Amino acid sequence: MAAVRVEEVLAAAEEQEAEKRRSVTVEKELELEFDLGNLLALDRNPAPAAGLRGAGPRREALLRELARDNTQLLAARLWELPAERAGGAGGPLVAQLPEPTFRLPREKPPPRPRPPTRWEQFARLKGIRRRKRTSLVWDEEAKEWRRRWGYRRAGGDPARAWLAEVPANADPQEDQFARLRREKRERVARNELNRLRNLARAHRAGAAPAAPLHPTGHQSREELAHVARVARVSTASLGRFQPRLPKEPAEPPSRGGGKKRRFEPLLGDLAAERGRQLRLLRDMGAKKPVLDVTRAVNKQLRQEEAEAAAAKGKKQSRRGKRGRRQQRVGRSGKKSGARRQQQPQQRSAGGSGG
């Protein structure tokens, strides 16, 4: 008993050893392509076709095995890189990765060039070119080169200015210092406003670029509609007085770019509203079929029933009381048979008589 157990234990241990050894080496048909700069390993081996179809634990196991093998190979390559100990003897072993060779695509589209600001347009028009300013200015009082603006600027600290001359055309009672401060505030505000305006203009222009029509003429319906809308708005009055095509819907200009749901104005043109509703009623009424099939069929059935009822009524009146009595009493074969033979004779007699 003990011997068997020992053998078992030894066999198990040997198996484990073999597994450990096997786990380090991986065999692949095609060598993997490595880009260690991106920690990338490309496996171009064909995947086992049958195994990867459909979901299930088998597929999971296969995928996991694949991932493990490839990671093993990548790790092996990483261990081959030149490495050093960071932060002294006890620190972690850091490998020096080479430059990445695989070119990753951009996550977002490249930024489009912003449209020129109002000043830039004017400058281009007038041909004004930008003059490079020197960063330092000679300060006469301090007799040294000082910066143009900022800390220790050339003209002295504006907060410490102790003299403000009253210009010739100004009101003598006015506080000049207050005026200077106010004007500075106004200038700052105006600049900020212009900056924001330029930003808004750039944002608006960049958000909806006018897509050109395809030269071949194969456009989708949406594209055509968009281009038609852009063309309509490209008039001097921004499309307000452009005549519409017969079936083009009249849409009010949406300032949000079509994001917010808009309704008709509360007290808009009531006559137009009435016209629209009457037209809607007319269209709704026109769709009703002229012949209501169900009603026609019912009518037909009713007629047939009425006819059947009329015919039944006539038969019963012919048979009369005699028929009723005979049906009730006669049970035995002979008598009823005899009476039945008599009946048609009587009926025919009655028929000829009546």
Add this chain to the structure above:
Amino acid sequence: MRPLTEAETRAVFEKLGRYIGENIQLLVDRPDGTYCFRLHRDRVYYVSEKLLKVAASVPRDSLVALGTCFGKFTKSQKFRLSITALDFLAPYAKFKVWVKPGSEQSFLYGNHVLKSGLGRITENTAQYQGVVVYSMADVPLGFGVAAKSTQDCRKVDPMAIVVFHQADVGEYVRNEDTLT
């Protein structure tokens, strides 16, 4: 408060058309003034232009109702006609049902109309046609849907339902709180 959109107008007209047919034109296009439909908090109101202009100056949260409420749009955008529209349905109704005095009470309590309570019914009423219910004295009591066509009404047994109840004037008392 806003005008109805195309889809909403269609739903309202379809519902109204089941009761008054093409006479909706007479509601839309009236000789004695301009009347229009307006939507306020999911309820459809039929209101004259003069009143609308005055109501437009009331703040939205304070406005409870205006004109005549025809019905409301449910959460799934279905239109439900309410009893307050009876004044406009009754004169233009195409198919009418008269109820015997004995079962008037029953109808006003919200029950369906049985064959035993049926007085008269317009000829050629189809099944599931919208009908307006009157008392024998020609007083409009409410409206409903015909459960049987006129032909079938003659054949059916006395305990069968002939008109499904939709709305009756008893609701003015029963649903006093929720009616607008």
